[in-house]
Amino acid sequence: xxxxxxxxxxxxxxTLTVGSVFAQGSKETKLKVGENGNPEIRIGAMAYYxxxxxxxxxxxxxxxxxxxxxxxxxxxxxxxxxxxxxxGDWDIGPIGAGGMVAIPRYNAKLIADVETKMDGAWILARxxxxxxxxxxxxxNYPDLLGSVATLEDKTMLGTIGNISHYMGLDYLSDFxxxxxxxxxxxxxxxxxYTAFVAGNGDLACLGSPSAAMKLVKQGYxxxxxxxxxxxxxxxxxxxxxxxxxxxxxxxxNFMKAxxxxxxxxxxxxxxxxxxxxxxxxxxxRTDFDDNGIQQECDFNTYTDSTTALTNNTGEWMKGLIxxxxxxxxxxxxxxxxxxTNIKSDVVKAALSK
Amino acid sequence: xxxxxxxxxxxxxxxxxxxMVVIFIWYLLSDVFKVFRNGMLxxxxxxVKTFIYKLTNTAPGGNTLGGHIAASMxxxxxxxxxxxxxxxxxxxxxxxxxxxxxxxxxxxxFLRCIPGLAWIPVITVxxxxxxxxxxMIIFISVFVGIVVNVYxxxxxxxxxxIWVAQIFGASRWEVLKRVALPSALPYIFTGLKVSLGMxxxxxxxxxxxxxxxxxxxxIMVARNFGRADLVIVxxxxxxxxxxxxxxxxxxxxxxxxxxxx
Numbered sequence: 001x002x003x004x005x006x007x008x009x010x011x012x013x014x015t016l017t018v019g020s021v022f023a024q025g026s027k028e029t030k031l032k033v034g035e036n037g038n039p040e041i042r043i044g045a046m047a048y049y050x051x052x053x054x055x056x057x058x059x060x061x062x063x064x065x066x067x068x069x070x071x072x073x074x075x076x077x078x079x080x081x082x083x084x085x086x087x088g089d090w091d092i093g094p095i096g097a098g099g100m101v102a103i104p105r106y107n108a109k110l111i112a113d114v115e116t117k118m119d120g121a122w123i124l125a126r127x128x129x130x131x132x133x134x135x136x137x138x139x140n141y142p143d144l145l146g147s148v149a150t151l152e153d154k155t156m157l158g159t160i161g162n163i164s165h166y167m168g169l170d171y172l173s174d175f176x177x178x179x180x181x182x183x184x185x186x187x188x189x190x191x192x193y194t195a196f197v198a199g200n201g202d203l204a205c206l207g208s209p210s211a212a213m214k215l216v217k218q219g220y221x222x223x224x225x226x227x228x229x230x231x232x233x234x235x236x237x238x239x240x241x242x243x244x245x246x247x248x249x250x251x252x253n254f255m256k257a258x259x260x261x262x263x264x265x266x267x268x269x270x271x272x273x274x275x276x277x278x279x280x281x282x283x284x285r286t287d288f289d290d291n292g293i294q295q296e297c298d299f300n301t302y303t304d305s306t307t308a309l310t311n312n313t314g315e316w317m318k319g320l321i322x323x324x325x326x327x328x329x330x331x332x333x334x335x336x337x338x339x340t341n342i343k344s345d346v347v348k349a350a351l352s353k
Numbered sequence: 354x355x356x357x358x359x360x361x362x363x364x365x366x367x368x369x370x371x372x373m374v375v376i377f378i379w380y381l382l383s384d385v386f387k388v389f390r391n392g393m394l395x396x397x398x399x400x401v402k403t404f405i406y407k408l409t410n411t412a413p414g415g416n417t418l419g420g421h422i423a424a425s426m427x428x429x430x431x432x433x434x435x436x437x438x439x440x441x442x443x444x445x446x447x448x449x450x451x452x453x454x455x456x457x458x459x460x461x462x463f464l465r466c467i468p469g470l471a472w473i474p475v476i477t478v479x480x481x482x483x484x485x486x487x488x489m490i491i492f493i494s495v496f497v498g499i500v501v502n503v504y505x506x507x508x509x510x511x512x513x514x515i516w517v518a519q520i521f522g523a524s525r526w527e528v529l530k531r532v533a534l535p536s537a538l539p540y541i542f543t544g545l546k547v548s549l550g551m552x553x554x555x556x557x558x559x560x561x562x563x564x565x566x567x568x569x570x571x572i573m574v575a576r577n578f579g580r581a582d583l584v585i586v587x588x589x590x591x592x593x594x595x596x597x598x599x600x601x602x603x604x605x606x607x608x609x610x611x612x613x614x
Contacts, residue, residue, distance in 0.1 A: 086579075106579070330413075
C-alpha cells in the first residue's frame with residue numbers, strides 16, 4: 001500500500017510539473033528564417049483550385065517582394081487542415097467548409113473570401129433513375145431535377161460536415177424534404193465515387209469538382225448543385241489567432257502578395273490555365289485533363305484587389321454555420337465567436353494605397 | 354480463503370484509486386493547466402455532460418448514443434460470430450492436419466498482414482455499403498486473431514500427452530477432442546478476447562466505409578464538427594463496451610478452463 005502511495009504521489013508531482021511547464025499562456029511563435037532570408041510563414045494548402053495563387057506567389061517571387069518566405073504544408077481536405085490549425089501547425093491558408101470548425105473552435109480569424117464565383121459541387125444521379133426522369137418540378141430552381149415522390153426514401157451518399165452534406169440537405173429542403181426523408185450515408189469523397197460507380201446509392205453529393213465532372217463525363221446526370229440551388233460556394237482565407245495577433249504586418253504583406261497573384265490570374269485566362277495546370281502537376285494530381293482544367297477555370301473566379309473591398313467578407317461562412325446551428329449540429333454560441341473572428345481590417349490594410 | 358478475499362478487496366481499492374487518480378490528472382491537465390489549446394482536451398465534467406446530453410439528443414449525426422451503440426453492436430456481433438465460427442475450425446484444421454497447413458498457411462500469412470482499413474475500397478465494390486460489407490471488415494480482423502491463437506494453442510499441446518493417448522488406442526480425432534483442444538482452451542479464449550478487441554477496432558474502419566449510425570460514425574461526425582467532447586464520449590463508450598464483453602468472455606473462460614479462478 002505504501003508503495004502505491006509513493007507511485008501515486010510521484011505521478012501527481014509529475015503531472016503538476018508537466019502541467020505548469022506546458023500550461024497555456026500568451027505564447028508568441030518565433031518565426032523561422034526562410035531560404036530567401038525573410039521570416040517564414042507556414043501556409044496551409046490543399047491540392048485544389050483555391051491554393052493556385054500560392055503557385056503564382058512562388059513563381060513570380062511575390063514572397064520575396066513583400067518580405068516573407070513560404071513553407072507550404074499540404075492537407076488532403078479541410079477537416080485535417082482545421083485540426084492542424086487547432087494544433088498550431090500552420091499560420092495562414094485558404095480553406096473551404098473546414099473553416100466552420102477552425103473559426104469557432106480554434107479561434108482562427110477569417111480575413112478574406114477567396115472566390116467571388118464558384119461551381120462544381122454537384123449532386124449526381126444515374127441516367128435511368130426516376131429522379132432524372134421526373135425532370136424539373138421546381139419553378140424557382142430551373143436547373144434542379146427530381147420530385148418529392150421520386151426523392152423520398154432514396155439513398156444519398158455524402159460526407160457529413162463538409163460542403164457535400166450542406167449541399168445535399170439544401171437540395172432536399174428545396175423540395176420541402178429533410179434528412180429523415182431519405183437515407184443519408186456518410187462516406188469520404190473517394191469512397192462516394194467508388195461506391196456510386198459500383199452501383200450503390202441513388203444520389204452522390206460531391207464537393208470535389210474533379211470527381212463530379214468525372215461522373216458527368218461517364219454519363220451520370222447532374223440533378224443539383226450549390227450554384228444551381230442559388231447557394232454560394234466559396235472558400236475563405238484563415239489566419240491563426242497567434243499569427244494574427246503577433247505578426248499582423250506579415251499577415252497584411254501576405255495578403256498583398258495574394259491579391260497581386262489573384263489579379264494576374266483573373267486578368268489572363270491563358271495564364272490562369274497554365275498556372276492551374278502547373279500547380280496540379282506539382283502537387284501530383286492526375287485526375288485532370290486539359291478540358292477539366294479549362295472547365296474549372298471557367299467555373300471559378302478569384303476575389304481580387306477590385307472585388308475584395310466590395311465583398312461582404314465572411315457572409316458565406318456565416319450562412320454555412322447558421323445552417324448547422326439551425327439543424328442542431330453546432331452550438332448557438334459559435335455564431336458569436338464567428339462574428340468576432342471575421343476580420344476585414346487585413347484586406348483593407350493590404351489594399352490601402 | 355480469508356487471505357484471498359482480503360487480497361481481492363485490496364486490489365479493488367487499488368483499481369478504484371487508480372481510476373480516480375487518472376481522472377484527477379485528466380482534470381488537472383484539461384481544466385486547471387489547460388495544457389491542450391482551444392479546448393482540444395475537454396475535462397471530465399464536460400464529458401459527463403455530453404454523455405448525458407447524447408443519451409436523449411440526436412444531433413449531430415441523427416441518432417442518440419443508445420442508437421449508435423445498437424447499430425455498432427449489430428455490426429460487431431455479426432462480424433465477430435462469423436469470424437469466430439469460421440476461424441475456429443480453420444485454425445484447428447491448420448494445426449492438426451499438415452496438408453491443410455501447407456495449403457492454407459501461405460495465403461493466410463499473406464492475408465493477415467493486410468489491415469481491415471485497406472480492404473475498404475475493394476469491399477465497397479464487391480459487397481456494396483450495407484451490413485454485410487461492414488461485417489466483412491470485422492470478420493477479417495476477428496478471423497485472423499482467432500486462427501493465430503487456435504493454431505498456436507493446438508501446436509503447443511504436450512507431445513507426451515498425445516503419445517499417452519495414442520498408446521491407449523485413441524484415434525486421431527479422439528486425441529484432438531480429448532487432448533489437444535482442452536489443452537488449447539486458454540489460447541482459444543485469449544484469441545476470443547484479442548479478436549473482440551480487434552472487432553471494436555475494426556468498427557471505426559467499417560463505419561468509415563459507409564454509415565448512417567454507429568459509434569465509429571458518431572466519432573467521425575463529431576470530428577468533422579470539431580466536437581472533441583463527443584469524440585471522447587464515443588471512445589469511452591467503445592472502451593466500456595469492449596471491457597464489458599471481455600468480462601463476459603472471462604466468466605465463460607472460468608467455467609470451461611481448468612485452473613482459472
